[in-house]
Amino acid sequence: MSAAGNTTRVLVTGxxxxxxxxxxxxxxxxxxxxxxxxxxxxVASRSGAALxxxxxxxxxxxxxxxxxxxxxxxxxxxxxxxxxxxxxxxGLDALVSNAGITRxxxxxxxxxxxxxxxxSVNTRATWLLARAARKALAESxxxxxxxxxxxxxxxxxxxxxxxxxxAALLMLCRQLAQEWAADGIRVNTVSPxxxxxxxxxxxxxxxxxxxxREAMVPLGRIxxxxxxxxxxxxxLGDHAAYVTGENLRVDGGLCDRFLGTIPGVARA
Ligand SMILES: NC(=O)c1ccc[n+]([C@@H]2O[C@H](COP(=O)([O-])OP(=O)(O)OC[C@H]3O[C@@H](n4cnc5c(N)ncnc54)[C@H](OP(=O)(O)O)[C@@H]3O)[C@@H](O)[C@H]2O)c1
Numbered sequence: 001m002s003a004a005g006n007t008t009r010v011l012v013t014g015x016x017x018x019x020x021x022x023x024x025x026x027x028x029x030x031x032x033x034x035x036x037x038x039x040x041x042x043v044a045s046r047s048g049a050a051l052x053x054x055x056x057x058x059x060x061x062x063x064x065x066x067x068x069x070x071x072x073x074x075x076x077x078x079x080x081x082x083x084x085x086x087x088x089x090x091g092l093d094a095l096v097s098n099a100g101i102t103r104x105x106x107x108x109x110x111x112x113x114x115x116x117x118x119x120s121v122n123t124r125a126t127w128l129l130a131r132a133a134r135k136a137l138a139e140s141x142x143x144x145x146x147x148x149x150x151x152x153x154x155x156x157x158x159x160x161x162x163x164x165x166x167a168a169l170l171m172l173c174r175q176l177a178q179e180w181a182a183d184g185i186r187v188n189t190v191s192p193x194x195x196x197x198x199x200x201x202x203x204x205x206x207x208x209x210x211x212x213r214e215a216m217v218p219l220g221r222i223x224x225x226x227x228x229x230x231x232x233x234x235x236l237g238d239h240a241a242y243v244t245g246e247n248l249r250v251d252g253g254l255c256d257r258f259l260g261t262i263p264g265v266a267r268a
Contacts, residue, residue: 007037009089011082013072013129014099015042016050018197019147022225023096026233028063038063041085043099045071072099073120078128092136094236097126098147102199103160110160122165127172130187134180141184145235146173147228148189148247150255170247177245186244188235193251195223218253
């Protein structure tokens with residue numbers, strides 16, 4: 001990630017969630033370790049205590065942070081967010097399109113309204129944010145990372161439009177990477193496996209389910225928001241200067257486990 005002078009300027013959506021907050025904190029940690037300052041526009045859907053607490057935390061960690069709120073399902077709001085973020089930060093080096101939602105349902109029962117909402121937040125918002133940020137990112141030769149999901153690579157029965165929306169997000173980012181490489185803008189995705197965050201916390205409250213899930217992961221544990229945050233920071237950073245159009249799966253080996261579960265095959 002390039003930086004204006006000595007300041008890294010970032011917009012992170014879904015910032016009050018588990019992965020978004022961890023990403024903001026990791027980007028501050030990384031910038032500090034490189035002797036840089038950070039300006040962060042932290043975006044949530046709502047104003048209120050959670051966004052205020054996050055903004056205060058990021059400022060206390062040494063960033064210059066602003067909390068912005070908007071419904072990413074609304075197209076005009078995506079453009080406004082970029083305007084507000086670039087005005088606050090004085091430009092933009094990185095866009096982290098992390099916000100995502102689920103509307104679980106068998107596809108036979110999913111409502112059209114829920115389908116459209118899931119695609120608007122999980123897929124279309126990344127395109128609209130990226131498009132609005134293109135000029136600023138071209139000026140800084142900046143980078144975009146979108147947070148997709150293992151569900152974008154494997155069908156997720158019962159999850160309604162979620163898998164399709166994340167699969168579309170993966171291809172959207174690969175296409176953006178091709179179209180904007182000449183502008184010096186890199187575009188990549190991170191696909192989390194099972195991560196314990198407010199989105200999934202209810203499931204992990206059930207200790208038996210949590211233990212069964214953990215047992216499925218080759219690396220032996222459920223992922224932490226910090227695991228994803230470090231992957232995002234890597235893809236935004238200079239160590240990934242020659243990486244674009246890539247998807248980094250961060251799942252503890254979960255998705256590749258399948259063939260090893262087939263009965264009757266010798267185990268290593
Ligand atoms: N957790 C997992 O196991 C997992 C696995 C695979 C992929 N992912 C992906 O990782 C990303 C982050 O997940 P997470 O677990 O950290 O989620 P989370 O804790 O539920 O946080 C979601 C964030 O998105 C924001 N948001 C939701 N709807 C929005 C909207 N319409 N407009 C603007 N902001 C909105 C929320 O803001 P408010 O709180 O203000 O509504 C919140 O900041 C998502 O894209 C998710 O699909 C997560």
